[in-house]
Amino acid sequence: MQPIPLRTTVIGSYPFPAWLEFASANLDQFGSDDIAEMVDDAVVAAVHDQLEAGTDVITDGEQTRLDFNLSFYGFLQGIQPEPASPRRWGPPAHDQRGKHTIIGELSAPDGLGAVEEFQRLQRLAPDAAAAPTLKASVPGPYTLSGRLLPNEQYTDRYAVTEALLPIVRRELEALVAAGCRELTVDEPSMSCYAYREDPDRFVDIFNRTVEPVVGRCRLSTHLCFGNFKGHPVGLRRYAPMFPSFLEMAVDEIHVEMANREYAELDVIGLIAEKKDVAVGIIDVKSYFIEPSQHVAATVRRCLEFAPAGRLAFAPDCGLSQTARWAAKQKLSNMVEGVHAVRAEL
Numbered sequence: 001m002q003p004i005p006l007r008t009t010v011i012g013s014y015p016f017p018a019w020l021e022f023a024s025a026n027l028d029q030f031g032s033d034d035i036a037e038m039v040d041d042a043v044v045a046a047v048h049d050q051l052e053a054g055t056d057v058i059t060d061g062e063q064t065r066l067d068f069n070l071s072f073y074g075f076l077q078g079i080q081p082e083p084a085s086p087r088r089w090g091p092p093a094h095d096q097r098g099k100h101t102i103i104g105e106l107s108a109p110d111g112l113g114a115v116e117e118f119q120r121l122q123r124l125a126p127d128a129a130a131a132p133t134l135k136a137s138v139p140g141p142y143t144l145s146g147r148l149l150p151n152e153q154y155t156d157r158y159a160v161t162e163a164l165l166p167i168v169r170r171e172l173e174a175l176v177a178a179g180c181r182e183l184t185v186d187e188p189s190m191s192c193y194a195y196r197e198d199p200d201r202f203v204d205i206f207n208r209t210v211e212p213v214v215g216r217c218r219l220s221t222h223l224c225f226g227n228f229k230g231h232p233v234g235l236r237r238y239a240p241m242f243p244s245f246l247e248m249a250v251d252e253i254h255v256e257m258a259n260r261e262y263a264e265l266d267v268i269g270l271i272a273e274k275k276d277v278a279v280g281i282i283d284v285k286s287y288f289i290e291p292s293q294h295v296a297a298t299v300r301r302c303l304e305f306a307p308a309g310r311l312a313f314a315p316d317c318g319l320s321q322t323a324r325w326a327a328k329q330k331l332s333n334m335v336e337g338v339h340a341v342r343a344e345l
Contacts, residue, residue, distance in 0.1 A: 002252075002276050003133075003218075005308035006299065006342045007056045008335050009278055011222055011254065012137030012184065013318030014046040014061030015327050039064055043124050049324075051132070053331035054339075057182060058132045060121040062320065064113070072144060075112045076167075078104035079148060094226065094233045102151050106163040112171045114138050115178050122179065135182035136175050137222070137318075141165040142205055143189040158201075165209050172213045184220045184254075185210055191223035191241060192234025199244035207249045220252035220278065227284065227317040236260055238267045246274050254278035256316040259285050262298070265305060272306035280316035281338075282330045287322075289329050295337025308345055313338050 016024070020042045023030060030038070046061025065071040073079060082098025118136045125134055141164035145157050154160045168185075175183060190202045210219060223241065226233030238255060245253070253271050257263075257280045271277040279302050282290055295313075302311060313334060319327040 001309040002312055004056055005311070005345060006338050007278075007312040008054070008338050009057035009135070009312050009314045010050065010055055010059055010331075011314060011318040012059050012062050012135070012186070013065070013320035014049065014059070014063070015319055015322060015324035016063065017042055017045050017324065020063065040120070040124060043120055047121070047125055049328050050331065051126070053328070054335040055331060056132055057135050058121075058125065059135050059137065060117055060124075062117075062137070062318065064117055072112050072139060073100055073147065075108050075110065076106060077109065078102060078106045092228065093231060094228050097147065097228065099147050099149050101149050102154055102160070106148075106154070106160070106167070108167045108171075111174060112138070112167065114171050115174045118175055118178055118180050133182050133218075134180070135184060136180045137184040137186055138168060138171055138175070140185045140187040140190070140206060140209055140221075141168045142202065143187050144168065146189050161205060165205065169209050169212060172210060176213050176216050181217050182220075183213065183217045184222055185250075186222045188222065188224045188226055188234075190245075191238070192225055192232075194245075195235045195237065195240040199241055200247075203244055203247050207247070210249055214249045218252070219250045220254060220276075221248060221250050222254040222317075224254075224256040224280070224317050227321050231285075232259075236263075238264050242267060242270055246271065250275060252276040252278055252312065254280065254312075254314060256280040258283040258290075258298075259316050262301070265302070268302060268311075269305035272310040276310050276312060277306060278312040278314050281313045282315040282334050284315050284317050284319055284322045284327075284330075287326055289326060290333055290337075292333045292336035292340065295334050296340045299338055299341040303341075308342075 042063035043060045046063055050058040080101040080103045082100050085096045085098050087096050121134055141161045144164050145160040148160050150156050225236045253275050268277045281298055
């Protein structure tokens with residue numbers, strides 16, 4: 001059951017401040033101490049916005065990541081980064097993100113950087129009994145494999161996934177050892193491709209990845225359909241995933257609903273029979289700022305399918321692709337609307 005009925009949470013990413021985007025494009029003008037201070041300041045800004053909104057769970061906003069998962073490739077050995085995007089002009093789409101060549105044994109001797117991120121969040125977030133829960137998010141191995149080209153050693157995407165699986169697993173163990181008690185393993189590639197792949201195979205991959213941390217933290221997964229520059233990439237249907245994905249070894253499953261106009265909302269009832277369910281109630285791809293009354297009405301609608309003790313509410317996906325001014329107001333309205341219904345319980 002949720003620690004708080006109708007809990008408010010976030011996925012992971014948050015918009016970069018404008019000055020961080022500028023600085024990131026001009027890092028040669030800054031010293032190492034300047035950059036360290038800049039990163040701290042960016043995390044403080046992301047934490048501030050979440051605290052001001054009043055969410056029960058916060059993250060560092062993934063302020064040190066170029067993308068929710070692409071930055072992790074910088075920690076991998078045995079790959080040669082794509083020198084330039086294969087398509088650099090025209091409408092934004094996923095084919096503008098290049099794929100990397102595997103040139104040796106895949107490894108990450110220094111980890112994937114998530115532990116350092118979480119320790120920074122611990123240092124900069126409020127330390128009090130009433131402080132929000134601190135959460136870390138890490139991409140799962142199948143999603144992480146998507147930007148690596150198979151070769152003779154790793155002959156297909158599943159072989160690449162198997163090579164990455166112990167690397168991700170060690171990162172999860174290290175996060176728990178560092179004190180992380182709320183951990184999301186993001187596998188949007190599984191939700192994007194469940195319609196054409198074997199969902200039971202996905203569940204097996206996922207469960208082997210998280211096995212060392214099951215029962216040692218509150219574990220969740222985020223199932224969405226992609227959000228590169230506000231665009232999805234997969235067939236946006238949850239039906240192909242269930243009931244197989246109910247066997248994922250997690251406490252909570254997050255589903256994208258707002259952007260899909262709450263299609264398949266009844267799936268939250270199915271999930272709630274076995275797991276907690278976090279409902280994406282804020283559309284991160286739209287600049288319609290959901291009024292708190294709109295949020296409250298949707299929460300009441302969700303209660304027709306699942307009990308309050310099983311429900312949490314969040315944006316559909318990370319907020320990194322949404323302008324900060326909109327993200328701040330959306331989060332604030334989300335919390336206000338959920339709290340209005342929580343007060344009615």
